[in-house]
Amino acid sequence: MRVSVDTGRCVGAAQCSRVEPELFDQDDDEGVVLLLTPHPPASLQAGARTAADICPVRAITIEEPTAGFESASSGPGHHPTSDSHVHCQ
Amino acid sequence: MTIEATAPPVPDFPMRRGCPFDPPPQYGPMREDGPAFRVRLPDTTIAWVVPRYDDVRRLLVDPRISSDRTRPGYPFLTEDSRYLSKVRVFVGMDPPEHGPHRRMFIPGFTARRIKALRPAIEENVTQRLAELAAGPRPADLVTALALPVPTLAIAQLLGVPDEDYTRFAALTGGLMTENPPRELFDELLAFVRALVSAKCAEPGDDMLGRIAAEQVATGAMSVHELVVMALLLLFAGYETTANMIALGTLTLLQHPEQLAELRADPSLMPAAVDEMLRYLSIAELATCRTAVADIDLGEGVVIRAGEGVIPLGASANRDPAAFERPDEFDIHRTERHHLAFGYGPHQCIGANLARLELEIVFTSLIRDFPGLRLAVPFGELRFKRDANLFGVHELPVTW
Ligand code: HEM
Ligand code: SF4
Numbered sequence: 001m002r003v004s005v006d007t008g009r010c011v012g013a014a015q016c017s018r019v020e021p022e023l024f025d026q027d028d029d030e031g032v033v034l035l036l037t038p039h040p041p042a043s044l045q046a047g048a049r050t051a052a053d054i055c056p057v058r059a060i061t062i063e064e065p066t067a068g069f070e071s072a073s074s075g076p077g078h079h080p081t082s083d084s085h086v087h088c089q
Numbered sequence: 090m091t092i093e094a095t096a097p098p099v100p101d102f103p104m105r106r107g108c109p110f111d112p113p114p115q116y117g118p119m120r121e122d123g124p125a126f127r128v129r130l131p132d133t134t135i136a137w138v139v140p141r142y143d144d145v146r147r148l149l150v151d152p153r154i155s156s157d158r159t160r161p162g163y164p165f166l167t168e169d170s171r172y173l174s175k176v177r178v179f180v181g182m183d184p185p186e187h188g189p190h191r192r193m194f195i196p197g198f199t200a201r202r203i204k205a206l207r208p209a210i211e212e213n214v215t216q217r218l219a220e221l222a223a224g225p226r227p228a229d230l231v232t233a234l235a236l237p238v239p240t241l242a243i244a245q246l247l248g249v250p251d252e253d254y255t256r257f258a259a260l261t262g263g264l265m266t267e268n269p270p271r272e273l274f275d276e277l278l279a280f281v282r283a284l285v286s287a288k289c290a291e292p293g294d295d296m297l298g299r300i301a302a303e304q305v306a307t308g309a310m311s312v313h314e315l316v317v318m319a320l321l322l323l324f325a326g327y328e329t330t331a332n333m334i335a336l337g338t339l340t341l342l343q344h345p346e347q348l349a350e351l352r353a354d355p356s357l358m359p360a361a362v363d364e365m366l367r368y369l370s371i372a373e374l375a376t377c378r379t380a381v382a383d384i385d386l387g388e389g390v391v392i393r394a395g396e397g398v399i400p401l402g403a404s405a406n407r408d409p410a411a412f413e414r415p416d417e418f419d420i421h422r423t424e425r426h427h428l429a430f431g432y433g434p435h436q437c438i439g440a441n442l443a444r445l446e447l448e449i450v451f452t453s454l455i456r457d458f459p460g461l462r463l464a465v466p467f468g469e470l471r472f473k474r475d476a477n478l479f480g481v482h483e484l485p486v487t488w
Contacts, residue, residue, distance in 0.1 A: 011188065012195035013436045019425060021200075031195030054426050056436035058150060 001045050002063040003052075005035045009059040016055055020047030024060075033059065102128035102138060102399070103166060103374060106479065109472045110340065111416065112370065116140055116404035124386035125398075136164040136397030142411035142428075144386060145400040149433035154378040154398055155183045156435055162379045164397030166477050176317045180325075180435065187434055193304055194318070194438060197246060197296030203442050206245050210446055213241045214453045222457070227464030230484040234450065235334035236262055239327045242446050246326075247319055248295030249284060256280065261327060267482070278320070285316045326439045329372055332473075332480030333443070334450050337365040339470075339484060340418060341455065342463060347420050352455045361420035362447045367427035368418045370403035371479040376431050402428040460488040 003023070012031040016024035023044045025034040040048050052060040104113035119126055119140040128138050139145055148154055157163065158174030158181045165171045174181060179190035196202070214234075221233045240258050249257050260277045263269055285297060289312060292302035297319060304310035341348040351357050377399050384392045392398055406427050407415040430437035437443070454461065463470075464485040473480040 009188075011191055011434050011436065011438075012198065013430075013438065014198070014200050014441050015436075017200055018441060026199045026201070028199065028201065029196060030192065031199045032192070050425055056150070056432045057434050 001040060001048065001065065003035060003038050003040060003048050004061045004063075005033050006059045006061070007032045009057050011057050011059075013056050016051035016060060019051045019054065020044055023048055024051060099127050099129045099135060102130055102136070103477060104128075105474050106472070109336075109470075109479075109481070110343075110368070110418075112373075112401075112403035112407055116401060116407065120404060120408055123388055123390060125390045125392060128399075130164055130166065130397070132165065134162075134164065134397065136399060137392050139386070139398065139400045140404040140408075142405040142408035145402060145405040145428060146432050148378070148384070148398065148400050149376065149428075149431065149435075151384065152184065153380060153382040153384050155381045156181055156187075156378060157183055160379045160381070160395075162395040162397050164377045164379070164399055166374055166377065176314065178314065178318050178321055180321060184434055191434075191438065193300050193310070194296065194322075196299065198438050198442060200441060202296075203445055206242060206442070207445060207449070209245050210238065210242055210449050211453075214238060214449050218453055218457050227485045227487040230338060230486050231331070231335050231481070232262075232483075234454070235331040235338075235484070236265055236327075238334060238446055238450055239330035242330070242442060243323055243326050246296060246322065246442070247284065248288065248293060248297050250287075253280075253284075261323065265328065265331070278316075281319050281323070282316050285312060285319060289315075322439070325437075326442065328478055328480070330443050330446055332371050332478060333365065333369065333447055335481050335484045336369050336371065336479070337362070337447060337451060338454065338461075338486075339463075339481065340365055340368065341451065342461065344418055347418070348455060351420065351451070352459070355452050355456070357420055358448050358452050359444065360422065362444055362451065363425065363427065363429075364418065364420050364422050365447070366429035367406045367412070367422075369479070370406045370427075370429050372429065372431075373402035373404075374399070374477040376400050376402060376435070402431065458488045461486055462488065 010032040012026070014026055016033060017026055023036055023040050025036055026032065027034050048062060052062045100115065104115050106112065107114050119138070124141060124144050125137045125139045127135050130136055139148055163174070165174070179187050182190055217234050217237050221228055237258070240261050244254055244257055257280065260273060260280060263273045264277065285301070288297040288301040289305055292298035297315065300310065300315060305312055305315055341351070347361070351361055377397065380392045380394050380396050380398055382394050386392065405411065406429060409415050411426070412422070412424060430440040464487040470484070471482040473482060
């Protein structure tokens with residue numbers, strides 16, 4: 001899994017860091033999202049997907065390495081976002 | 090027969106709740122019947138309401154809708170909201186203007202800043218509960234707990250000096266009574282003006298102080314704009330949180346088994362708070378918008394540029410397409426995608442502060458008052474049925 005964040009879009013709602021604090025943090029001065037690693041270990045991947053799903057401005061993008069995911073950046077199985085990328089390797 | 094004669098009548102909006110725990114009964118059938126419906130607002134203008142989860146979420150991030158209150162067609166629900174629209178603050182701005190203005194305030198709401206408020210909020214809750222325990226029974230939980238908790242949190246956020254706190258609490262509390270006198274609002278305005286002037290003269294390391302030093306001193310923001318913003322934070326964060334404390338307590342009392350579970354295991358509380366927010370959805374009317382281009386919602390429904398649009402968060406939060414058993418209150422839900430704080434660039438900036446306050450209040454209350462119960466029959470409770478922010482006027486409890 002590859003995670004990226006668009007700090008230009010982020011509105012600092014801190015939904016992501018609440019869901020998965022080991023993957024997302026906040027910049028102390030600006031308050032915008034800080035991605036701790038673009039390649040989260042398996043234990044953080046479910047949290048990464050939930051965060052991408054609930055981010056209110058869709059500033060979090062997830063690329064899944066394997067095919068077969070209907071909606072890579074969605075949480076519990078719904079709402080594919082227009083800016084999510086699903087691709088095969 | 091003319092087309093007008095066969096067209097269904099346009100219902101009035103806001104629609105009102107029947108059961109206080111459920112959204113207006115019209116929402117369920119609307120979700121099944123179509124993506125958007127025309128409604129008549131109190132000032133008789135016609136606007137659209139959007140009931141389904143997917144549409145609500147999609148619309149709230151759609152650049153074709155605007156929060157700008159000065160655009161013709163913006164759906165005002167009260168005269169007060171029209172009055173507030175005259176000042177330009179980020180709540181009423183669209184991207185790309187909205188982002189930089191909102192960002193001035195984000196550093197005041199980071200997880201670390203919010204966490205730093207925990208001890209003060211906890212101490213306040215402990216004191217309020219000690220007073221409640223020592224006082225007469227029954228007691229009104231709204232005045233004893235629901236109002237004092239957000240008062241202190243916002244005073245901390247705004248950096249109200251300790252010596253002014255009593256006056257601040259008296260002013261804000263006074264405004265929460267039914268039909269508060271106009272002078273009280275003027276006094277609060279004068280109070281906030283003095284506070285902002287003091288921050289500009291001597292900026293400390295709090296949110297207003299930093300904005301005064303970085304934005305007002307450099308001319309990026311006027312003193313007046315900062316005053317309005319401070320008032321807006323106060324209004325946005327005060328009654329919302331207070332209503333959630335009272336209604337959330339009532340919800341727990343109505344679900345004694347889940348209350349017992351929470352008492353036994355307080356680590357369940359954060360999820361329970363989010364479930365209360367979803368289930369009660371008290372602030373759905375905060376997300377009024379205007380279409381700036383035609384928006385085709387499918388099923389033959391097109392919202393035209395210039396028409397008002399109100400995505401119904403409370404309906405979305407009860408959409409069976411998004412939540413299993415949506416009408417059940419269930420603290421064990423794992424879904425996190427409710428829209429009680431809105432969605433899109435305007436999603437509530439105070440969401441995590443509100444969550445923290447609610448977690449602390451409910452955890453302490455059910456721990457310290459195991460025998461807590463309503464002191465009047467449920468049917469005698471007076472709900473804020475005509476208000477655009479749902480709540481309860483008093484919550485008489487005993488223990
Ligand atoms: C349980 C309590 C709360 C609820 C249910 C709530 C709900 C909401 C909702 C639905 C919106 C979206 C409005 C829109 O889309 O136009 C919003 C925005 C906002 N809220 Fe809250 N809120 C709560 C607490 C707070 C607190 C504690 C604060 C701050 C002290 C706050 C400050 C704001 C501000 C400033 C906005 C506007 C954000 C923007 O336009 O970018 N709220 N809130
Ligand atoms: S949830 Fe989205 S908007 Fe909020 S802090 Fe994270 S990236 Fe930014």
